[in-house]
Amino acid sequence: MTSEKSVLVQVRNLKKYFPVYSGLLFRRHVKDVKAVDDISFDILKGETLGLVGESGCGKTTAGRTILQLYKPTSGQIIFDGVDLASLQENEVRRMRQRMQMIFQDPYASLNPRMTVGSIISAPLDVHTSMNSAEKRDRVQELLRIVGLNPDFVNRYPHEFSGGQRQRIGIARALAVSPDLVICDEPISSLDVSIQAQVVNLLEELQEKLGLTYLFIAHDLSMVRHISDRMVVMYLGKVMELADRNEIYLRPLHPYTKALISAVPIPDPDKAAQSNRIILEGDIPSPINPPKGCNFNTRCPIATEECFVVDPEYRELAPNHFVACHHADAS
Amino acid sequence: MDGLIKLENLRTRFHTEDGIVNAVNGVSYEMAQGEVLGVVGESGCGKSVHALSIMRLIQIPPGEIYDGEIWFDGRDLLTLDEKEIRQVRGRDIAMVFQDPMSSLNPVYTIGFQIVEALTLHTDLNKKAAKERAAELLSLVGIPEPEKRLDNYPHQFSGGMRQRAMIAMALSCEPKLLIADEPTTALDVTIQAQIVDLVIRLKEELGMAVMWITHDLGIVAEMAHKINVMYAGYIIERGSAQDIFKRTKHPYTMGLLGSLPKIDDAPGTKLFSIPGLPPDLVKLPKGCPFFARCAYRKEQCKTEMPPLEEAENESHIVACWRWREIQAGEIQ
Numbered sequence: 062m063t064s065e066k067s068v069l070v071q072v073r074n075l076k077k078y079f080p081v082y083s084g085l086l087f088r089r090h091v092k093d094v095k096a097v098d099d100i101s102f103d104i105l106k107g108e109t110l111g112l113v114g115e116s117g118c119g120k121t122t123a124g125r126t127i128l129q130l131y132k133p134t135s136g137q138i139i140f141d142g143v144d145l146a147s148l149q150e151n152e153v154r155r156m157r158q159r160m161q162m163i164f165q166d167p168y169a170s171l172n173p174r175m176t177v178g179s180i181i182s183a184p185l186d187v188h189t190s191m192n193s194a195e196k197r198d199r200v201q202e203l204l205r206i207v208g209l210n211p212d213f214v215n216r217y218p219h220e221f222s223g224g225q226r227q228r229i230g231i232a233r234a235l236a237v238s239p240d241l242v243i244c245d246e247p248i249s250s251l252d253v254s255i256q257a258q259v260v261n262l263l264e265e266l267q268e269k270l271g272l273t274y275l276f277i278a279h280d281l282s283m284v285r286h287i288s289d290r291m292v293v294m295y296l297g298k299v300m301e302l303a304d305r306n307e308i309y310l311r312p313l314h315p316y317t318k319a320l321i322s323a324v325p326i327p328d329p330d331k332a333a334q335s336n337r338i339i340l341e342g343d344i345p346s347p348i349n350p351p352k353g354c355n356f357n358t359r360c361p362i363a364t365e366e367c368f369v370v371d372p373e374y375r376e377l378a379p380n381h382f383v384a385c386h387h388a389d390a391s
Numbered sequence: 392m393d394g395l396i397k398l399e400n401l402r403t404r405f406h407t408e409d410g411i412v413n414a415v416n417g418v419s420y421e422m423a424q425g426e427v428l429g430v431v432g433e434s435g436c437g438k439s440v441h442a443l444s445i446m447r448l449i450q451i452p453p454g455e456i457y458d459g460e461i462w463f464d465g466r467d468l469l470t471l472d473e474k475e476i477r478q479v480r481g482r483d484i485a486m487v488f489q490d491p492m493s494s495l496n497p498v499y500t501i502g503f504q505i506v507e508a509l510t511l512h513t514d515l516n517k518k519a520a521k522e523r524a525a526e527l528l529s530l531v532g533i534p535e536p537e538k539r540l541d542n543y544p545h546q547f548s549g550g551m552r553q554r555a556m557i558a559m560a561l562s563c564e565p566k567l568l569i570a571d572e573p574t575t576a577l578d579v580t581i582q583a584q585i586v587d588l589v590i591r592l593k594e595e596l597g598m599a600v601m602w603i604t605h606d607l608g609i610v611a612e613m614a615h616k617i618n619v620m621y622a623g624y625i626i627e628r629g630s631a632q633d634i635f636k637r638t639k640h641p642y643t644m645g646l647l648g649s650l651p652k653i654d655d656a657p658g659t660k661l662f663s664i665p666g667l668p669p670d671l672v673k674l675p676k677g678c679p680f681f682a683r684c685a686y687r688k689e690q691c692k693t694e695m696p697p698l699e700e701a702e703n704e705s706h707i708v709a710c711w712r713w714r715e716i717q718a719g720e721i722q
Contacts, residue, residue, distance in 0.1 A: 115578035222667050252433035253605060257649030257663035264660070279578065286651030286661065309653070323583035325608025327650050329631040332612040339587050340580045343548045 066105035069241060069273050070127065073101050075136035077119075077126045081348060095347050096122040098297035099136070101374070102382075104241065109267065109274040111288030111305070113281055113320070117344055119297040120277045121165075124243045127275070128160055129153050141240070158188040161234035165246035167226035171218040177204070177229055178214035184236045203232040206269075208262060224255035228262065235266065243275045248283065260287055281324045285309055290380075293317050296355040297347055299374060303381040313377060313388040316356050354386070362387050395424045395566060395599050396445070396484075401459035403437075403444045406452060410672040414440040416623035417459070419698075422599055422616075424566065427590075429610025429631075430603045431646075432620035435668055438603045441620075442569050446486055447476045463567075482512040485560035489572040491552035495544040501528075502540025505559050512563040527558040531588060550581035554588065561592060568593075569601045574609070586613065607646060611635055616705075619643050622669050622679035625698065629706035639701045639708040639717065642680045678711070686712050 078093035097119040104110050114120045125131050127138055129145050138145045140160065145153060161184070164170035171180055181203055182196045191199065201211035207228040218226055227247060234242050244263065248256040264287065266272060278284045284291060291308050293301045293316065301314040312318045319338040326332045340359045351357050353368045360367065366386050374384040403415040415437040422428050430438045443449050444456050447468060461468040464483065468476065480486075488494045496504060505524040509515050515523060521540065528536035531554040544552055553573055560568055570589065574582035590613055593600050604610060610617050610631070617634045619627040619642070627640040638644050648662030666683040675681055678691045690711050698707045710716075 115580060224667070253607070253646055254433060254649050254664040255667075257661040258665075261661055261663055264658075281579070282651045282653070285653075286655055286659075289657070305657070319580055323579040325582075325586075325606060325612055326653070327607040327611050327635065327647060329611045329635050331653075332608075337583060337587070339583050341584075343550055343581070344578070 066107060068103045069106045069141060070104040070275075071137070071139040072103070072123075072127060073137040073139070075100050075123070075126060075138065076134040077122050077131055078134045092348055095297045095350060097126060098347075098350070100294070100297075100299045102292055102299060102302055104273060104275055105289075106240075107267075107271055107273055108289040109276050109287050111284035111291040112275060112277045112294065113279060113284050113291060114294035115279060115320075115344060117296070117347060118294040119347070120279075120294050121245055123294070124162070124245050124275060124277050128157065128162055128243060130162075154187075158184075158237045159239050160241040160243065161237065161239040162243045162245060163227070163230050163234050163247045166250055167223050167230055168218075168250075170230055171226055173218050176215050176217055177221075180218070180229060181233045181236055184233060188237045199236065200232075203236055206235065206266065207232045222255075223251050224258055227251065227259050231259075231262065231266070235270070238270070239272070241273045241275065243277070245277045246279070247276075249278060249280060256283065263287065281320060293320065296344060296350055298355050298384065299382070300356065300385070301381075301383045303378075307378075307381055311378075311381075313381065313383045314356075314385045315360050315362055315387075319359075319361075354384075356385075395422050395426070395463070397421045397460075397462040398441075398445070399460045399462070401441060401444055401456070401461065403440050403449060403454060403456045405454050407672075412671045413674050414623050414671060415444060416674070418620075418623075418625055419459075420618060420625065420628060422567070422601070425593070425597050425599055426616060427593065427600045427602065427614050429614030429617040430601060430620060431605065431607055431610055431617060433605055433646075433668060435622075435671060436620040437623035438620050439571050440623075442486070442571055442601065442603055446480055446484060446569065447471075448480075448486075478512070481508060481565070482563040483565055484567045484569065485563070485565040486569040486571065487553070487556050487560050487573045489575050491549065491556045491576075492544065494556055495552060497544050500541050500543055501547065501555050502542075505540075505555075505562055508559050508562045523562070524558075527562055528555070530561070530592070531555070531558045532584075533558075549577055550584060553577060553581075553585055557585075557589065557592070561596065561598075564596060565598055567599045567601065569603070571603045572605070573602075575604070575606075582609075589613075607635075607650065619646075622671065622674065624679060624695075624709065626680065626710070627706075627708045628698070629701075629708075633701075633703070633706035637702065637706065639706070639713040640680075640710050641684050641686050641712075641716065645683075678709070686716055688712065 075097055076099055077097040078095050080090045081092045082088040083091045112120045126133050178200050181200045185191055185196050200214055204211045209228055248259050276287055285305050288305050290304050292299055295316050301317045312321055319340045322338045342359050345351055345358055353370055354372050357363045357367045372384045372386045377383050377388055399419050401415055401418045405412040418441050432438045445461055502524055506520045509520040509523055525536040528539055533539050533554055574585050614631055618625050621642050627643050645664040664683050669679050677693045677695055681687050681691050696709045696711045698709045701708045
């Protein structure tokens with residue numbers, strides 16, 4: 062993947078299977094949930110890589126595995142030249158100072174018994190040797206950065222609205238000055254007008270602090286807005302990866318096409334013109350993914366080949382990767 | 392089109408420990424037969440509470456529908472006794488909720504639950520009801536309906552559960568289907584299936600649909616009329632063209648502005664409405680949007696603007712300054 066930007070994270074053939082056990086007395090490992098099944102992509106320094114897909118496609122698992130919150134089943138994650146799998150536990154922890162996460166649910170991800178100050182300074186306790194005065198200054202600085210009143214340090218999470226809590230989560234992620242921030246659906250639980258506030262904040266911070274984002278979401282239009290490039294996942298696999306405009310204007314994978322056409326357009330004229338592709342059926346279970354291409358059960362153009370051979374993930378046009386037998390760049 | 396339901400000055404509030412929550416503050420509008428009405432707004436704007444008030448599903452106490460009239464079929468629904476409203480519910484007006492898992496009873500089969508609705512509201516006997524239930528499942532696009540009747544809700548996927556809920560709601564061929572965020576918990580490709588399904592059924596059965604959502608995109612596509620709600624008020628109402636192309640209220644403008652556009656250049660900033668919606672316990676005396684509005688003036692703080700006609704008779708807006716904003720006299 063060539064670009065003027067240098068690569069921060071290389072994900073190579075990453076797999077994460079969760080074992081399923083059965084049997085009362087002799088618990089046997091019977092099968093696996095193939096949450097992430099052989100995905101590869103790069104995250105470039107300073108970019109926002111959008112990761113989209115529907116529930117159960119493995120996008121959250123991918124994010125967490127990159128952070129080593131889950132141990133990968135196989136594959137490599139190379140962060141700034143270092144293979145994370147080769148590191149000892151304490152080395153991984155040190156590395157995590159450079160990669161932080163913002164979570165989806167601003168209610169569940171903040172401890173209700175801790176003050177905002179202690180929530181935000183928790184990463185500082187772990188990763189730095191600041192004294193308490195330095196920490197207090199840093200916390201107040203962070204609150205200011207995310208647009209909250211620095212006098213709020215002694216308040217508790219329940220005193221804040223959803224959008225404000227998400228700002229607290231962002232401040233916590235930024236406390237140790239990370240390079241990479243994995244944003245796992247940071248806006249999906251917020252109201253429309255508040256979503257825009259948080260997205261604008263994330264963009265400002267990226268510019269100011271030179272952050273790299275992996276932005277995970279199911280809201281395509283918002284991901285397209287914030288991303289430089291986008292990855293589309295389905296049932297544990299990457300279906301397509303390309304530049305934000307490229308993927309929107311010239312989607313090559315039938316799943317990407319359906320996904321884009323399914324997004325409601327807030328404009329009655331354009332909505333009337335759009336040709337919606339309605340996919341039939343539901344997403345299959347990742348325990349029993351279909352043989353051949355994962356998308357074959359719902360694909361409108363599937364042929365015999367698709368039920369037998371898993372399509373190769375290949376670069377069909379410059380910087381445009383797709384996994385489909387029938388994708389045609391011309 | 393003939394009138395189907397008419398709300399006049401509906402007001403609903405809740406008595407809580409923190410004080411009185413003013414959820415719906417004088418909502419009036421009329422819906423025609425076969426009309427699709429979109430009700431949009433953010434959490435706490437009263438869109439769901441107003442629908443639950445129509446169905447008389449507000450728990451009293453702590454809730455209280457303390458003013459207004461809801462005219463349906465020549466009767467004011469608010470004056471009916473429990474037995475009478477029960478006949479309206481499900482038969483004339485049916486509702487589909489956001490979370491299909493918690494609206495279905497997990498210990499009964501899907502078939503049992505649909506048959507129950509049918510035997511309560513129609514003269515069908517058990518056997519006929521079961522046949523009708525299978526028909527309904529096939530109507531909403533569930534394959535092998537006879538077999539599926541014996542499934543429990545957990546054996547259905549999220550999209551299928553919502554289809555089953557719709558089948559149940561349609562069982563008595565209601566005149567009005569209220570869909571309260573029916574697709575919010577679903578993935579976009581499944582959402583597209585459900586929207587498509589409801590529109591098709593509406594055409595086939597000729598019912599009216601009230602679609603409550605926070606997603607402006609959905610209503611842009613399907614609604615004849617749209618009510619935009621804020622803090623328990625309708626602040627703008629009109630056709631999809633009125634609301635999206637001839638937007639008048641600063642809040643509606645803000646909502647539309649905060650959505651990303653397909654043709655945004657990279658790095659475009661989203662328009663964001665500053666601040667938060669007002670606390671419904673301490674509603675401001677004037678316009679509820681006052682604190683967040685870029686165009687506010689002194690009058691807005693003290694006087695609630697009435698809904699008035701803007702440009703054409705189908706389009707109404709509650710803002711003191713829409714004319715000036717329209718004319719570009721103020722920035």
